[in-house]
Structures are given as C-alpha cells and as structure tokens.
Amino acid sequence: MPSDQNAVPRPSEPSGSFPRRAFTTAVGATAAGVAVGAAAGPASAAPAAGQERSAPHEAVAEKPFRAARGKHSRRPNILYILGDDLGWADLSSYGAPHIRTPNLDRLGRQGVRFTDAYSGSATCSPTRFSLYTGRYPGRTAGGLAEPIADRSVGLEPTHPTLASLLRGTGYATALIGKWHCGYLPDYSPTKSGWDEFFGNFGGALEYYSKLGLGGEYDLYEGDAEYKDLRYYTRILTERASEYVRRDHDKPWLLNLNFTTPHWPWIADGDTEESAEVVRQIKAGNRAALFHNDGGSVEKYRQMVEDLDRSVGKVLDALKKSGQEEDTLVFFASDNGGERFSYQWPLSGSKSSLQEGGIRVPALLRWPARIDPGQVSDVPVFSPDWTATLLEIAGARPAPAYPLDGTSLGGYLLRGERVAERDLFWRVRGERAVRRGDWKYYRGKGGADQLFNLREDQREQANRAAEKPALLAELRASWERTDAELLPYPS
Incomplete structure (x- = not known):
C-alpha cells in the first residue's frame, strides 16, 4: 500500500500499488x-x-482500474x-x-x-x-x-x-x-x-x-x-x-x-x-x-x-x-x-x-x-x-x-x-548514473564511487571495491551516453 503522506520520506519506503483511474x-x-x-x-x-x-521495482498494477467519469x-x-x-x-x-x-x-x-x-x-x-x-x-x-x-x-x-x-x-x-x-x-x-x-x-x-x-x-x-x-x-x-x-x-x-x-x-x-x-x-x-x-x-x-x-x-x-x-x-x-x-x-x-x-x-x-x-x-x-x-x-x-x-x-x-x-547526469568535472538503488558517481576528485541509495542516501558508504563489476557496468553506461553528447567548450 502507499506510504503515509505525512511521514518523512526515506529510501526504505516501498512504492505502493497505485489504484488509478484509467484513460477514457x-x-x-x-x-x-x-x-x-x-x-x-x-x-x-x-x-x-x-x-x-x-532488482527492478515491483509491478504496481495489482488493483483493477477505476473507470473515470x-x-x-x-x-x-x-x-x-x-x-x-x-x-x-x-x-x-x-x-x-x-x-x-x-x-x-x-x-x-x-x-x-x-x-x-x-x-x-x-x-x-x-x-x-x-x-x-x-x-x-x-x-x-x-x-x-x-x-x-x-x-x-x-x-x-x-x-x-x-x-x-x-x-x-x-x-x-x-x-x-x-x-x-x-x-x-x-x-x-x-x-x-x-x-x-x-x-x-x-x-x-x-x-x-x-x-x-x-x-x-x-x-x-x-x-x-x-x-x-x-x-x-x-x-x-x-x-x-x-x-x-x-x-x-x-x-x-x-x-x-x-x-x-x-x-x-x-x-x-x-x-x-x-x-x-x-x-x-x-x-x-x-x-x-x-x-x-x-x-x-x-x-x-x-x-x-x-x-x-x-x-x-x-x-x-x-x-x-x-x-x-x-x-x-x-x-x-x-x-x-x-x-x-x-x-x-x-x-x-x-x-x-x-x-x-x-x-x-x-x-x-x-x-x-x-x-x-x-x-x-x-x-x-x-x-x-x-x-x-x-x-x-x-x-x-x-x-x-x-x-x-x-x-x-x-x-x-x-x-x-x-x-x-539508467538516469544520466553530466556537469563539468562530475558524472553520475542511477540504476535502481545503485548510483555511480565521480566527483571533481576523480575517484569512481558506488553507492546503494536505498541503504545509504547520504552517499557515505562507497561500495566500489565490493562490487567492481557493477561499478564497471555503470561507468561504461555513462561513457556510452557521454559519447553521444556535445563536448564542453575548452
């Protein structure tokens, strides 16, 4: 079920099943x-x-549609x-x-x-x-x-x-x-x-x-x-x-x-x-x-x-x-x-x-x-x-x-x-990709970092050494998209 709207959001909150009105x-x-x-x-x-x-988010179509008036x-x-x-x-x-x-x-x-x-x-x-x-x-x-x-x-x-x-x-x-x-x-x-x-x-x-x-x-x-x-x-x-x-x-x-x-x-x-x-x-x-x-x-x-x-x-x-x-x-x-x-x-x-x-x-x-x-x-x-x-x-x-x-x-x-x-971002000197709960980030310091945002939305526990294959995959994803974009002026 959807989370309580009055609660302060945290990454552990599940996406609820959305009872929705269908398109007419x-x-x-x-x-x-x-x-x-x-x-x-x-x-x-x-x-x-x-x-x-x-893991992907669970499907949300668990309830029947409610027809719109x-x-x-x-x-x-x-x-x-x-x-x-x-x-x-x-x-x-x-x-x-x-x-x-x-x-x-x-x-x-x-x-x-x-x-x-x-x-x-x-x-x-x-x-x-x-x-x-x-x-x-x-x-x-x-x-x-x-x-x-x-x-x-x-x-x-x-x-x-x-x-x-x-x-x-x-x-x-x-x-x-x-x-x-x-x-x-x-x-x-x-x-x-x-x-x-x-x-x-x-x-x-x-x-x-x-x-x-x-x-x-x-x-x-x-x-x-x-x-x-x-x-x-x-x-x-x-x-x-x-x-x-x-x-x-x-x-x-x-x-x-x-x-x-x-x-x-x-x-x-x-x-x-x-x-x-x-x-x-x-x-x-x-x-x-x-x-x-x-x-x-x-x-x-x-x-x-x-x-x-x-x-x-x-x-x-x-x-x-x-x-x-x-x-x-x-x-x-x-x-x-x-x-x-x-x-x-x-x-x-x-x-x-x-x-x-x-x-x-x-x-x-x-x-x-x-x-x-x-x-x-x-x-x-x-x-x-x-x-x-x-x-x-x-x-x-x-x-x-x-x-x-x-x-x-x-x-x-x-x-x-x-x-x-994959959600992709690029600014001068920084790069990031989010896929599901995982985020690849490289700041101006130049070091690749990997965070699980569901467990660590403050981005303090770098999991790069623990999951090198996932880090490499997300880095490659970022580089593929970056190659399609205009380069920054020098």
Whole structure:
C-alpha cells in the first residue's frame, strides 16, 4: 500500500500499488501511438553473466482500474510549477523541521509525492533545457552552459519544445516567470512555442527593482519591457491566477517558474535590504545579487513559506475557475538547494551531482485520473515529465529529436511497471548514473564511487571495491551516453 503522506520520506519506503483511474477513450485514442517507454533514450546494455544489477521495482498494477467519469474525458490542462533552488527537504512534507508548507503538502496528499525525483541537471538553465526539450542538456549548445550567463547561447527556436509540440495538438501555451534559456533578440519563449510570456530572461533578479546580474532591467511581457516595481513573487502569482481564471476554449499549458527562493535573500516587505542591494548594483558591484553578505535560515524560511502561499493562491484560483478536476498540476524544483536550504540527510547542494544537488521535491495531482494519498519511490527525472506530458496530451516527439526521458503515463494511469533504465547526469568535472538503488558517481576528485541509495542516501558508504563489476557496468553506461553528447567548450 502507499506510504503515509505525512511521514518523512526515506529510501526504505516501498512504492505502493497505485489504484488509478484509467484513460477514457478520448485521451487513450489520441495517445495510443505513444507507448510507455517509446520515448526513452538509448537502452542500457544488458549485464554480462554473473554481473550485478539492482532488482527492478515491483509491478504496481495489482488493483483493477477505476473507470473515470465520462465528463473528464478531455485532455488535461497542464500547470507545471517550478521553484528555484528549493532543496529536497525544504518542504515540511519532506522533513523540514522549521518550514511550514501547508499548500504544497496538501497538493502532495491530493495526488502523488515522489521521494526519488531528480532534476535534469544541477543548475538552473541546463535543467530547463532538459525539461523543455525532454533531452539531456548536452545535446544542445545552450545546455552546455552551467548556467547561461551571457547572450552567446540559448535554446534554438528551431528545436522542438514541450510547448511547441503541445501547441501543435491544439494547446494554448504560456510561460510566466523565469526563462533562463537565452536572451533577446535571438532567444525567447515566444520563439520556442509559448504563445505568451511574462517574466525575466536571466538567471536571477532583485525582487523589487527587477535588476538582473548585468545590472539590466529584466521584466518583460512578450519581448517588451514591462514596468512593475512590486515584489516579484506577488506579480507572478497575480499573473498566473489571472491566466488560469480565463475562459479558455482549448486545453492549456502554463509553465509557472518562480524565482523564489533563489538569492538575493529578500522577502516580501524587505524594502531596505532591497535598496541596499540595488545601491551596490548601481555602484558597479556585479556580484551584489549573489548576496554573500546577506540572508539567514530565518529569511530563507520566510521565502519558502511565501512560495507556498503563492502556489496556494494559484491553486485556489484554479479551483474557483471550475478547472481543478481536469488540470494536471506538477510542482518541483529546478535543482537542489543552496546556502540556507535544509538538505538532510543528503550530501551536496546545487551545482553538484551528489544527491543534494539533483534530488528535488516533486508533487503531482490530477483529480480526474490519479487517486490521492500516494507516495512513489521510483527514480524519475526532468526529461521523464516531458515525455509523460506529451503522451498524456496526445503529442508525438519530433523524429529528428528523440527524447531521453521515459513516459510515466503507463505507470501513473494504467498501473504498468516502469522498466529499469539508467538516469544520466553530466556537469563539468562530475558524472553520475542511477540504476535502481545503485548510483555511480565521480566527483571533481576523480575517484569512481558506488553507492546503494536505498541503504545509504547520504552517499557515505562507497561500495566500489565490493562490487567492481557493477561499478564497471555503470561507468561504461555513462561513457556510452557521454559519447553521444556535445563536448564542453575548452
């Protein structure tokens, strides 16, 4: 049975049998050609005789389907919400002892809470590349920047995206909040499949002045500057609430990308701290937004709890609009936590391929199709959600741009087992692969390490000497995938 939603997740929690509502004819027919796993990247090579590999997760289709009510046969609206630099345990439902997140906790209780969900990379923009394209960041030049910090690269408008593929099937598409996949004039959400864009182009901005890392003003509606000097999280919450309340005549995708709780550590009402950061920016201190002289655990708590309230307001607007049943809501972070994040018991943080840098909270709710109160420990990562949403919406990936993610539609909606596969990560100086319970990791020190995450999610007990064959197999898997990707610029 599913684990208790209120318990702090640990690797020993089993994946429960998911009692699910099945696709109805309308959704199933449009998605029939997109089989679960069909969008996956290259399969891992089978182990040689006698080599170790982890046991697969048990099949979950133990209970009969519960047929969905006919009025919910339409394709869902999709509300995909990202927090920014929010750590795995920064929500109270994931174990934070000092942060209260009742709205996000409730979202998890109303659907599925994932204990072993990962970002596509360890920093902001490459993860967004992996989500928008469904592919490893290293397949595109823009994805090699970790993260994008100048105007030389971005997400090429010719590359298919989640938004462009859904728009091709009749979805309305919008992105509100942080883009961080390239700058004007060459790169923009409106050039990559989103009908509407309201937000910031860069990786960070000061919450009141909207000044970015280069000292430039960075709040736009479409491709034009938009002046609003109120607290940024409030503005995004208002915009997103307005979007979901509209009288839509077609299904919609809304990517809602908060910058909270990314630095600078400025909570709503901190106008004096804001003014000091702005003073430093205008004085030529380009490092002012990093806020190395500011912030605290208490300030971070305020920002995370503000994010929770903001998500709650958007979800309340969705409910009042009458679209709650037919809207798939997904919430996650773009990577692991930063300086003031609560990461226990994980090691590492943002920018690292240790668990603390890439394992993130992830919550999914779709009342018309997915039963509440479920906890899953199946390992998943950002490109999987691209493949999943495309399948659910009846969209096909472009043949010339095969996905690296695996659709979880069959697992979530039809009770099918998720086939064992390798999750791959690469950043400069680090590498990692997860297969089942096992993780291969090489950090900047250059030593290959092997961890059993079910027994040791803190990554302290290196099992490399004990299981050399498994280590070699996972290292070879990483090297095969790496050979397919673009090399980092020297």
